[in-house]
Amino acid sequence: MAGTLYGVGVGPGDPDLITLKTYKLFQKADVIITPTGKMGKPSVAYRIAKPHLPENSQLLEMDFPMISLSEERDVLEKKWEENAAIIHQLIEEDKIVVFLTLGDPMVFSTYSYIMEYLLEHDIKIETVSGVTSFCNLAAQINIPLTQGEESLGIVSMTQPEEEIRSILDAHQNIIVMKISANSVWMAEELEARGLDQSFVLVSNIGTEDQKITKNIEDLKGKIPYLSTLLIKKNYPLG
Amino acid sequence: MAGTLYGVGVGPGDPDLITLKTYKLFQKADVIITPTGKMGKPSVAYRIAKPHLPENSQLLEMDFPMISLSEERDVLEKKWEENAAIIHQLIEEDKIVVFLTLGDPMVFSTYSYIMEYLLEHDIKIETVSGVTSFCNLAAQINIPLTQGEESLGIVSMTQPEEEIRSILDAHQNIIVMKISANSVWMAEELEARGLDQSFVLVSNIGTEDQKITKNIEDLKGKIPYLSTLLIKKNYPLG
Numbered sequence: 001m002a003g004t005l006y007g008v009g010v011g012p013g014d015p016d017l018i019t020l021k022t023y024k025l026f027q028k029a030d031v032i033i034t035p036t037g038k039m040g041k042p043s044v045a046y047r048i049a050k051p052h053l054p055e056n057s058q059l060l061e062m063d064f065p066m067i068s069l070s071e072e073r074d075v076l077e078k079k080w081e082e083n084a085a086i087i088h089q090l091i092e093e094d095k096i097v098v099f100l101t102l103g104d105p106m107v108f109s110t111y112s113y114i115m116e117y118l119l120e121h122d123i124k125i126e127t128v129s130g131v132t133s134f135c136n137l138a139a140q141i142n143i144p145l146t147q148g149e150e151s152l153g154i155v156s157m158t159q160p161e162e163e164i165r166s167i168l169d170a171h172q173n174i175i176v177m178k179i180s181a182n183s184v185w186m187a188e189e190l191e192a193r194g195l196d197q198s199f200v201l202v203s204n205i206g207t208e209d210q211k212i213t214k215n216i217e218d219l220k221g222k223i224p225y226l227s228t229l230l231i232k233k234n235y236p237l238g
Numbered sequence: 239m240a241g242t243l244y245g246v247g248v249g250p251g252d253p254d255l256i257t258l259k260t261y262k263l264f265q266k267a268d269v270i271i272t273p274t275g276k277m278g279k280p281s282v283a284y285r286i287a288k289p290h291l292p293e294n295s296q297l298l299e300m301d302f303p304m305i306s307l308s309e310e311r312d313v314l315e316k317k318w319e320e321n322a323a324i325i326h327q328l329i330e331e332d333k334i335v336v337f338l339t340l341g342d343p344m345v346f347s348t349y350s351y352i353m354e355y356l357l358e359h360d361i362k363i364e365t366v367s368g369v370t371s372f373c374n375l376a377a378q379i380n381i382p383l384t385q386g387e388e389s390l391g392i393v394s395m396t397q398p399e400e401e402i403r404s405i406l407d408a409h410q411n412i413i414v415m416k417i418s419a420n421s422v423w424m425a426e427e428l429e430a431r432g433l434d435q436s437f438v439l440v441s442n443i444g445t446e447d448q449k450i451t452k453n454i455e456d457l458k459g460k461i462p463y464l465s466t467l468l469i470k471k472n473y474p475l476g
Contacts, residue, residue: 009373011257011367012367014259015258016257016258016259016262017257017258017259017366017367018257018258019249019254019255019256019257019258019369020253020254020255020256020257020258020261020290021252021254021255023258024254052258069386069387070386070387104369104373105377106373106376106377106381106382106383106384107373107382107383107384107390108384108385108386109382109385112382112385113385115380115382119380125380127376127377127378127380128255128377129249129250129255129369129370129373129374129376129377130369130373131257131342131367131368131369132367132370132373135247135342135344135345135367135368135370136367138344138365138367139343139344139365139366139367140365142353142357142363142365143344144344144345144347144350144353145344145345146344146345146346146392147346147347147350147351148307148308148346149307149308149394149396149397149398150394150397151391151392151393151394151397151401151405152345152391152392153389153390153391153392153405153408153409154384154389154390154391154392155389156387156388156389158387159387159388159389160387163389163408166404166407166408167389167391167408167409169404169408170391170401170404170405170407170408171391171405
C-alpha cells in the first residue's frame with residue numbers, strides 16, 4: 001500500500017467515542033503523530049487513543065507552540081511547514097501515518113493547517129471525522145444543540161468582540177469555545193440581553209473535575225481553561 | 239440492569255463511522271428503534287447500523303411523519319407523545335432500548351423531542367454522540383469548517399430568510415442544511431454578496447451518486463434532496 005496520511009478525530013475524551021474506522025486505522029498504522037504533551041504529560045489526544053493502540057505502535061510527537069494565531073502567525077507557519085515536511089518524508093517512504101486530533105479534524109484543529117501544506121504535493125490524504133466536543137457536551141446534559149427551524153452558531157471567545165456580538169444576535173443557539181478567555185465580558189453581555197438564565201457552562205467535561213453550572217455568578221468568577229458555554233435563547237433549562 | 243434509553247448517533251453514512259460505544263450498545267440492546275422507512279426501503283439510520291447488529295436484534299419501527307414543524311406542530315407533538323409512551327413502557331419492563339439517529343442525536347434530530355417527553359419521567363436516558371454530516375462533508379473534500387479565530391454558522395434552508403441573511407453576515411464559514419428547499423434564493427444571495435465562487439455544494443455524500451460542484455449555475459438548477467452547502471468567505475477553494 002502506498003504511503004497515506006490519515007487525519008483522524010479521536011473525539012472529545014471517552015476512548016469509546018472513537019469511530020470503528022479510526023480504531024481499524026490504529027491497527028495498521030506505521031506511525032502515530034500527536035502533539036507534544038504539556039508539563040510532562042502526554043497530549044490529551046494520545047491519552048484518548050492509547051487504550052486502542054497496538055503495543056508496538058511507533059509514536060512521533062510534534063511540537064505545536066500554544067501561541068496566538070493573530071499575533072505570531074509567522075512563527076506558527078514556520079512550525080507547520082517543518083512538521084509537514086517531516087510527514088511528507090514519511091509518506092515518501094510508503095508509511096501509513098495517522099495524525100491524532102482531539103474532537104473532529106475539521107473544527108479548530110492544527111491538523112487542518114498541516115493538511116493544507118501537504119495538499120499542495122501529490123500525496124494521498126484522507127480525513128476521518130470524529131465526535132466534536134460540543135456534540136458531547138449536549139449529550140452529557142441531554143439538551144439539544146438545535147432543533148426544527150432553529151440554527152446553531154459556533155464561536156471562539158478569542159474572536160473580536162464585535163463578531164461575537166453579531167453571532168449572539170443571529171442565532172437561537174450558540175456554543176462558545178474557549179470561554180475562559182473572557183468569561184466576564186460574556187456574562188455582562190448575557191445580562192444586557194436578558195439571557196442570564198439562558199446558558200449552561202460545562203467545565204472539564206468527562207473528567208473527575210467535571211462541573212456544570214447555570215449560575216451567572218460562576219461565569220463571572222475564575223473558570224477552568226477547559227470550559228465551554230452553551231447559550232439557548234428559547235429553551236427551558238430547568 | 240435497569241431499563242435504559244440510549245439515543246445513539248450512527249453518523250453520516252459509512253457504517254465504520256459509528257463509535258465503539260454505539261457498537262458495544264448494539265451487542266447488548268433488547269430493542270433497536272428506527273424511524274419507519276420510506277417507499278419500502280429501511281431508514282437510512284437502520285441501513286448504517288445493520289452491518290453491526292447481532293442477527294437476533296429486535297427491531298421496532300416508529301412512524302415520524304415528514305411534515306412541516308411550523309405548520310403542523312400539533313400533529314407531530316401527538317406522534318412524539320405516542321412514541322415516547324411506547325418507549326416508556328419498554329423501559330418499565332427493564333429493557334435496554336437503543337434509538338438510532340442519523341448523524342448526531344443533538345443536531346436536528348427527532349430523538350431530541352422524544353428525549354424531552356421521557357426526561358419528565360424518572361427513567362434513565364443516555365445520549366451517545368455521533369459524527370455529524372457537516373463534519374463528514376468537510377472531511378470528504380479536505381476543507382476545514384473553521385480554523386483559528388474564525389467561527390461557524392449552521393443553518394437550515396427551511397428557516398426564515400431574514401434569519402439566514404443575518405447568519406450569512408455574522409460568519410466567515412456557514413453550513414446550509416436542506417439547501418434543496420430554496421437553492422435558487424441562496425444562489426442569488428451569494429451573487430449579491432460577491433460570494434458566487436466561495437462555496438462547495440455536495441449532494442448524496444458517500445453514495446454512488448455523490449456530486450461535488452463549485453458552479454453557481456448548478457446551485458440555481460434542480461439539486462438532489464440530500465444536498466448540503468458549505469460557504470467559506472476567506473478560503474481558497476481552488
